[in-house]
Structure formats: structure tokens, C-alpha cells
Amino acid sequence: MIDEEFPFPLNTGKRIRTFNLTKGLTLFHDVSYLAYGEPDSPGYDFLKDNGISPYAVDSPDRRQTGIRFYLRLLLNLTSPYPYIVTSHHTEAFQSRLKQLIDRQKFDLVVCEWTPYALFLRELRGVKSVIVAHNIESAIWKRYEENEKNPFKKWYILVQKAKVEKFERNCFRWANGATAVSEPEAEQIQRFGLPHSVEVIENGVDLNYFTPCEAKIDPNMLVFTGSMDWRPNQDAALHFVHAIFPLIHRKNPQATVTLVGRKPPKKIAELENIEGVTVTGTVDDVRPYIAQAALYIVPLRIGGGSRLKILEAMAMKKGVVSTSIGAEGLRVTNGENILLGDNPEEFAEKVLTCLGDQTLRTQLAEQGRKLVEQHYGWEGLSKRYNNYLVSVVEGR
Numbered sequence: 001m002i003d004e005e006f007p008f009p010l011n012t013g014k015r016i017r018t019f020n021l022t023k024g025l026t027l028f029h030d031v032s033y034l035a036y037g038e039p040d041s042p043g044y045d046f047l048k049d050n051g052i053s054p055y056a057v058d059s060p061d062r063r064q065t066g067i068r069f070y071l072r073l074l075l076n077l078t079s080p081y082p083y084i085v086t087s088h089h090t091e092a093f094q095s096r097l098k099q100l101i102d103r104q105k106f107d108l109v110v111c112e113w114t115p116y117a118l119f120l121r122e123l124r125g126v127k128s129v130i131v132a133h134n135i136e137s138a139i140w141k142r143y144e145e146n147e148k149n150p151f152k153k154w155y156i157l158v159q160k161a162k163v164e165k166f167e168r169n170c171f172r173w174a175n176g177a178t179a180v181s182e183p184e185a186e187q188i189q190r191f192g193l194p195h196s197v198e199v200i201e202n203g204v205d206l207n208y209f210t211p212c213e214a215k216i217d218p219n220m221l222v223f224t225g226s227m228d229w230r231p232n233q234d235a236a237l238h239f240v241h242a243i244f245p246l247i248h249r250k251n252p253q254a255t256v257t258l259v260g261r262k263p264p265k266k267i268a269e270l271e272n273i274e275g276v277t278v279t280g281t282v283d284d285v286r287p288y289i290a291q292a293a294l295y296i297v298p299l300r301i302g303g304g305s306r307l308k309i310l311e312a313m314a315m316k317k318g319v320v321s322t323s324i325g326a327e328g329l330r331v332t333n334g335e336n337i338l339l340g341d342n343p344e345e346f347a348e349k350v351l352t353c354l355g356d357q358t359l360r361t362q363l364a365e366q367g368r369k370l371v372e373q374h375y376g377w378e379g380l381s382k383r384y385n386n387y388l389v390s391v392v393e394g395r
Contacts, residue, residue: 002097002119003035003112004088006043006054011261011281012226013307014133017180017202018112019050024381025388026051032104034097036060036088055100057093073155082162084136085115094119101126107392117170129176129391134302135184137164139231142301142324146234167191176391178384181328198387201328202307203377209314211368214290219253219354222292224285224308227263231301235325239298239346240270246347248275251354256296259288289315294353294360297325298346309337310375313367318360320349330374336366 001022007015025031031052036059037043047054063069076083097119101109109128111117114136120128140160147153168191171177177193178200179185185197223239225232236258247254254275258267261281271278279288289295295312299322309329312319313336320338331337338353340346353360 001031001033001035001110001112002093002116003033004116006033006035006037006041006047006056008043008046012229013202014113016307017133018131020203020205020377021200021381021384022052023050024377025385027381028385028389032100032106034093034100036093055096057090057096060087060090062087077158080162080165081118082115082159082166084159084163085118085166088115089118094122098122108388110388111174114167114170117166117173120170120173127176127391128174129178129388130171130174132177132179132184132188134180135167135187137167138187139301140164143230146300176387178387184328195391198383200380200384200387201375202310203375203380204307204310204314204371206314206372206376209286209311211316211364212286212290214287216293217255217291218293219251219255220292221247221254221256221294221296221350222259222288223256223296223298224259224289224311227258227260227267227280231299232260233264233267234301235297235299236267236270238300239296240273240276242343243298243346243350244273244275246343247350250351254350254354257288257292259285285311286315289317292317294350295319296350297321299325302327310371313364314371316364316368318353318363319367320346320353322346330370336363336370338363 007019010016010019022031032055033047033052034055037056039056044054044056061068072087073083076086079086106126109123109126111120111128111130114130114132117130137160140156140163144153144156144160147156171188171191171193176195177188177197179188179197180200180202182199185199188197223236227233244256256275257277257279259279259282263278263280268278270276289312295317297306297309297319302324306325306329309319309321309326320340322341323339326337326339333339338349340349
């Protein structure tokens with residue numbers, strides 16, 4: 001496995017998915033993990049404790065502040081590759097990967113994030129698979145659609161074009177690929193690939209995320225997600241500024257709690273608005289989900305499929321989401337989720353749910369049933385393993 005980091009702590013959707021599927025592979029194979037990080041760090045030791053052999057490479061400077069960051073953005077304009085690729089590519093990582101493959105004769109290299117596919121170009125004598133957590137170009141398209149600043153919009157357009165070109169090419173450098181939903185698998189397949197793209201959906205730990213006894217606040221809404229990820233930042237800002245006032249006007253007791261690591265200043269300052277709480281990094285999201293009357297997913301930008309929705313459903317919480325927020329999931333509007341795509345519609349769905357305990361219970365029961373049927377990690381890991389074996393065997 002090659003990745004940007006060791007998947008630890010398990011506090012982001014990508015880390016949770018990556019760790020659970022990789023851990024599942026250890027039942028069948030010897031698994032090594034090459035990533036930027038420090039030897040004998042908590043993440044390094046966590047993988048060792050779970051039967052995965054970690055290898056660490058010194059991280060490049062990827063801070064998104066300061067003059068060096070803006071200089072790197074400027075210099076990227078001369079590169080054929082997008083910034084999300086060049087900012088992660090180092091000779092040290094490429095050299096360490098080649099060294100490991102030459103020494104241990106691996107059967108397969110799994111690239112755990114599309115931008116890392118550049119490392120596959122120089123590989124010889126070993127097959128590879130790209131794991132697409134998202135269609136990256138779709139995310140940049142939505143960045144562009146939602147950006148108002150003219151200069152930022154121009155730069156995003158430049159990056160979007162580079163990401164689109166990179167995605168059209170990079171999947172041909174591998175022998176297989178996985179996507180988290182059928183629509184995304186079809187989109188990758190349309191790049192003209194000679195190999196099949198397998199759908200390995202996101203999952204949830206059904207023993208960890210369970211319904212629990214808690215005093216529920218009948219007016220509390222909750223949204224969880226890493227607040228250092230731009231789509232989650234956009235969702236939080238959009239909800240608080242465009243949707244929450246519509247809810248508060250008809251239900252002045254309504255509150256919203258935004259739970260997620262590393263909120264930037266613009267997110268932290270939302271707590272100055274009446275009824276809004278920003279927690280910052282927490283050890284466990286479950287108490288916040290358990291206390292809330294309703295789980296919200298006001299995403300306007302994104303891809304893949306949503307672990308956050310699966311976690312809420314596993315805990316028997318009613319969910320109101322945008323269509324983009326629920327993309328890739330086998331949900332049915334009105335049966336196990338409510339969908340609303342503009343501020344007025346989203347607010348109306350939230351208000352309806354807050355005022356209807358029977359509806360919330362129905363959504364909760366059907367949501368838990370859905371995740372039990374389709375989204376347990378054990379079954380997903382077996383399907384993932386079968387696909388990887390088929391690539392190695394050339395089937």
C-alpha cells in the first residue's frame with residue numbers, strides 16, 4: 001500500500017475506510033504500508049499492532065499557509081500536473097518504493113489515493129491498483145461552481161483542467177481500480193480503460209456505531225466531519241449562513257453542533273452566532289451524534305460516498321442531506337433519509353423532522369436496517385480481496 005500518511009488516528013472518513021479494508025487484507029496476505037510519516041510514531045505502531053508492516057518516508061512541506069505555500073502554488077502553474085499531485089511527489093518516496101519492490105518482490109502495489117498514481121509510472125515488474133476515494137476532477141468542478149472570488153476561481157479553473165487531464169491518464173498506468181460507488185466506477189471506466197473498475201463501497205463498524213442510551217435534545221442538529229477538508233468547511237458555512245436562519249426563524253430553540261478536527265478560523269468563528277457550537281477535535285463523535293435529534297449533511301462539494309451518513313444511520317439517527325451529500329449510497333428519499341438541495345427545501349425537511357418523532361423513528365429504523373444489509377466492513381473486505389487477487393492473476 002502507498003499513501004499520503006498512516007491511517008491513524010481513525011478520525012477521518014478516508015482513514016477509517018483505508019484502515020478497515022487494509023486490516024481485512026491481512027487475513028489473506030502479508031501487507032506492507034509505505035507512507036509519509038515518522039518511524040515509531042503512534043500511526044506507525046498502530047499498523048504494526050494490527051499486523052501491517054509500516055515503512056516511513058520524511059514528509060514534504062505541505063503547510064497551506066505562509067509565503068512558501070503561495071510560492072509553491074505559483075510555481076505549479078509551470079507544471080503539467082496539478083498541485084494535489086506535485087505537493088505530494090518526492091524522489092525520496094519514489095526511491096523507497098522501488099527499493100522495497102526490488103527487495104521483497106511484491107505481487108501488487110495498491111495506490112491509496114489517486115494523486116499518488118504518479119509513483120506508479122516508473123514501476124516495472126509488479127501489478128498495481130488505484131483506489132479512487134473520489135473523482136477528484138468532480139470535486140474541483142464543484143469548487144469552481146461555488147467560488148465567488150474571481151482570482152481564486154481562475155486558479156481553480158487552471159487546477160481543474162490539470163486534474164481532469166491527470167485522471168484521464170493515470171488510471172492507464174495501473175492494472176485495476178476501485179471506486180466507492182457505481183456512478184464513479186462508470187465515470188472512471190469511461191476514461192477508456194482496458195481493465196474493469198470494481199465498486200467497493202464505504203462501510204461502518206456496526207459494533208462500534210450502535211444505538212445507545214442518551215438524553216436526546218429534541219432541538220439539536222449535528223454535523224460531523226474533518227473541518228480541515230474544504231467540502232466540509234463549505235457545508236458548515238453554507239448551513240450556518242443560508243439554512244440555519246430559516247430554521248431558527250420557525251424554531252428559535254433549534255441548535256447546531258459542528259463536530260470535526262482542526263477547524264480554521266472562519267469555522268471556529270461560527271460559534272459567535274446564536275445556537276451554533278463548534279467543538280474542534282474530539283476523541284469520540286458518538287456522544288454528539290447520540291445526543292442530537294437529527295443528523296445533517298449539507299454538503300455542496302464532494303465525491304465518493306459518505307461514511308458520516310453510515311455512522312449516523314448505524315446509531316439510528318434520522319438524516320437530512322443534500323443529494324450530493326448522499327451520493328453513492330443506496331438510500332431512498334422519504335424511506336431512510338430526507339433529501340433537500342436548496343436552503344428552503346433543506347430547512348423545511350429539518351423542521352418537519354424536528355416536529356415529527358414518528359418520522360424520525362421511521363428514518364432511524366430503516367437507516368440501521370440499510371447499513372446492516374449492505375455496509376459492514378467484513379463483507380466489503382472480502383469483495384475487495386477477491387478483486388485484488390483477480391488483478392494479480394490476470395482474470
